[in-house]
Amino acid sequence: MGEDNTVTAASRFTLQQGTRVLVQVPQQAAGRVLMAMLAVEPLGWGDYDQVAFTTCAGVQQFRSRPGARNAATEVAVEVACVELQVFVAKSGAALQSLITAIYHAHPYEEPVIQLIPAQRSCHVRGMDEDNPNRFWNQKSADWVPAAHR
Structure with missing residues (x-):
């Protein structure tokens, strides 16, 4: 394993070790948390950076226990949240700096942050560019950003 955490190379891609970081956050605060993450980590992925995924809103539940900053509750309460997902090598x-940034920007006393050991694949630049399945070799689909049409 090299300095860049590359563990395997193939003709089309490389594999890298790292961590999948998942953060549950109220939707209104998700942009602020993501910007805090980007301030300390570029979230690079091959030839791209600022690579993140935000889920649709779901329901997070929790029950405050005695001693927490919030008043203890007898039953679980619910908050509409999204989940930010990123990979870091x-x-x-x-x-530490990424987790510290999340804690600083997150509105919760105890943010739900999951750190999962993971591998990712990154393309080898210049390979397979004439593949007919690549969006640039087809009529532009609706999902293709205007800057790439």
């Missing part, structure tokens, strides 16, 4: 103590 880091693990362990190397994640």
